[in-house]
Amino acid sequence: MSETLEKKLKEARLLEKNNMYSDSGKQIISSLTHELRAPLTVITSNIDLLKKFNYDGDSKIVNETFYLCDEAIKSMTRFVEDISLLNGFNKNEWKAEYKERNIISLLDDLIRELPDHFRSRIRTEGNFEVNVFYTDGYLLSMILNHVIKNALQFSAEEVFLKVYCSKEELVVQVKDLGIGIPESEIDQVFEPFYRGSNVKMMPGSGIGLAIVKRSMDLLKGTIEVNSLIDHGTTFNIKILKQWMPERF
Numbered sequence: 001m002s003e004t005l006e007k008k009l010k011e012a013r014l015l016e017k018n019n020m021y022s023d024s025g026k027q028i029i030s031s032l033t034h035e036l037r038a039p040l041t042v043i044t045s046n047i048d049l050l051k052k053f054n055y056d057g058d059s060k061i062v063n064e065t066f067y068l069c070d071e072a073i074k075s076m077t078r079f080v081e082d083i084s085l086l087n088g089f090n091k092n093e094w095k096a097e098y099k100e101r102n103i104i105s106l107l108d109d110l111i112r113e114l115p116d117h118f119r120s121r122i123r124t125e126g127n128f129e130v131n132v133f134y135t136d137g138y139l140l141s142m143i144l145n146h147v148i149k150n151a152l153q154f155s156a157e158e159v160f161l162k163v164y165c166s167k168e169e170l171v172v173q174v175k176d177l178g179i180g181i182p183e184s185e186i187d188q189v190f191e192p193f194y195r196g197s198n199v200k201m202m203p204g205s206g207i208g209l210a211i212v213k214r215s216m217d218l219l220k221g222t223i224e225v226n227s228l229i230d231h232g233t234t235f236n237i238k239i240l241k242q243w244m245p246e247r248f
C-alpha cells in the first residue's frame, strides 16, 4: 500500500471514529432517548399507581392516570411516526399526489384540531382569488401544522397567519412574536434533530422542520425564515401552480 493511501485510510478511520460522537450524533441520541424515555417513565409510573390502587380506587385519580398514559403513548407514537416519515422521505419513497383542495377548509380543519389555548391566539387574514388549489393536501397540512405549532409553542402572544391563494400560487406567512432563532443558527433550522440553543426545556424533537423542508421540496415550493432573537420569527411559504388537468 502506498504511503499516501495508508495516510488517507488512517484519516478516514479517525474521521469515522470522531463522527460517532460528533455534535449532531449526540443531539440525535439525546433526542431519541428523551422523546422515548420521558413518555415511558410516565406510563410506567402511572401503571404502578394503578396497580397500587388495584383499579378500584378513587375514580378521579384512575381517570387522570389513564389520561396521562394515553397522552404519553400518543406522544411516543407521533415521534416514531415522524422518524419513519423522515426515513421514507430520505429513501425517496414519497411523491406528491395532486388533487383539488379547498384551502379554506384545509386551514379550518388544522386550526380546529389545535388545543383551545393555542387556537385562541391565532389571528387569520385571507385573500382568496380562488378557494381551491391543486396540490397534495396531506403534505400541505403537515407543513402548515408544524410551522403554525412551532409559532404557538415558541411564543406566548398572538400568531399571525396570512394566506393568499390564486390559481397561480399559494402564499402563506406565519408570524410570531416569540423567542426567535439565534442568527448564527438560522441555517440549521431545517436539519433533522436541530433544536435552538435558546429552546431550553421546551418539549420537542427537532424533526418537524426537517419534515417540512422535505415536504416543500416534494411540492416544489420555497420556505424562508426571518427571525430576530427575543422579537419573533416569520416563515414565508410559497407554492407555485404545478401541472393540472384541463378541466380544472
Ligand SMILES: Nc1ncnc2c1ncn2[C@@H]1O[C@H](COP(=O)(O)OP(=O)(O)O)[C@@H](O)[C@H]1O
Pocket: 146, 150, 151, 152, 154, 176, 178, 179, 180, 181, 189, 194, 195, 196, 197, 199, 203, 204, 205, 206, 207, 208, 209, 210, 232, 233
Ligand atoms: N417559530 C419559531 N420560533 C423560534 N424558534 C423556532 C421556531 N420554529 C422553529 N424554531 C427553532 O427550530 C428548531 C427546530 O424546529 P422543529 O424541527 O419544529 O423542532 P421542535 O419543534 O421539535 O423543537 C426548534 O427547536 C427551534 O429552535
Ligand SMILES: [Mg+2]
Pocket: 146, 149, 150, 204, 206, 208, 209
Ligand atoms: Mg416543531
